[in-house]
Amino acid sequence: MKTLHDFTTTVPAWKPHVAPLDLAKATVAQLDALKVTPSNQKVSDYVLVLAHDVETLKVRTPLFNAIMYNRGGLSRAERELGAVSSSVVNRCIYCAAVHASRYNQLAREGTTIAEIFARGANAKLEPRLAAIFNFATRLSQSPPTADSADIAALVDAGLNPDEILDLVLSTSLFGWANRLMHTLGEPIEA
């Protein structure tokens, strides 16, 4: 199977570098965190790899859902753009594919992602999306380089503090997710 190195909106398969947990050997705590029941045995290899650290997995799943899907604040599409920005910086091809395709579905357009994938940090976007992408890209650097000018650009583009907090959270969350998905396995052709 060929390892993918280029950004795509087609969600790849994921080949783990660490053996996924064998469900037959799972502890009660692991089964609980995985929400495995006799009628639900479908768990992805990625989640089965993370189940080796069940204490972290158990809290990370609801935290992830709260940051990406809770009510109010930044639109779901723009949270996905924060996720994509981080994934581009960290070259997590798998995360970028999943969240770019979600952005495209939610925003009902494909030109923003196409431009980001083609030109990376030099992408030319409409002002609000440019402010979001630039801030998220700079917050994702190691160390982060986002500064007060980036925040001022978000305000000028019309984001309120609630929305900016959600952007900080969704972008930072992918600083976490990318460091798992991109390092514990690799994207391969589906």
Place this chain on the structure above:
Amino acid sequence: MVAMEDLLRRIAGVEATSGLAEVLDKRADIFEMTQESHDAALMPADPGGISHAERAALACRVARLTDAPDFATHYEDLMSKAGAVGTTARIVDLEFLGGDDTRLAALIRHVDLIANDPKSATGDAIEALKGAGISEPDIVRLSELVAFLSYQLRVAAGLKLMRVLT
């Protein structure tokens, strides 16, 4: 122990009566779960093969690598509480790469790579950990630790920048 919500607010300089504090209160569930994640990554009930002292020392190293001296101070404090001594205490020295201890050298090399330059990680990095005798569950525990810290440091950096808004 200082609660994570307080830790993030303290490090970001969020005043209790400020408008920014009100903005954060609307996402109180997220800050509570961030605290729980901190505890799970730094002080798990089952630490496997990576002790609480090593976790705190590696966290301090990540904070230093990421130019976050306020977090470095927090994790130094956690290190002393966990009783880090000897080579474990040396982990925080960015010049120290593990010396003759092949296990520790592999842990440090991986933490430095994932914290600073995750895009360059390939399957070889995981093979190097396995080659140094690190178990697969410990590889996942180590990865979660560095990945969580990378999230935490960025949330704090963002909150600091948000102080001017409210």
